[in-house]
Amino acid sequence: MKDEKNSKCARRYDREFKEHAVALVQGGRRITEVARDLGVSQWSLSRWVTDIRSGRAWIDPKTLAAESLEQRELRRLRQENDYLRRQRDILKKALGILSAEMPAGDMR
Secondary structure, three states: OOOHHHOOOOOOOOHHHHHHHHHHHHOOOOHHHHHHHHOOOHHHHHHHHHHHHHOOOOOOHHHHHHHHHHHHHHHHHHHHHHHHHHHHHHHHHHHHHHHHHOOOOOOO
16 A cells, blocks of 8 residues: 555646635645645645746746747847947958058059
């Protein structure tokens, strides 16, 4: 016979269940009390409450990873854009200096 408390099986709770649990905590009940009554871990319930407060509520981990990849790509592209702008500005200044030093009739 398996002891359910020691089971390594991760349980999934639907959005409505999580919202109900968080509402109980926001209504003034203690996390430990609500977690015990609903049969969830205190850690899970604490995480749900934190996620609601921070605005990350119920984001799929795959979506979060994809956003993370998109954010990294955006940061890389912005850095590359800044680098290319600096290179362009340097070339414009060099062209201005070189064309100012050349006499008007000495174009090759």
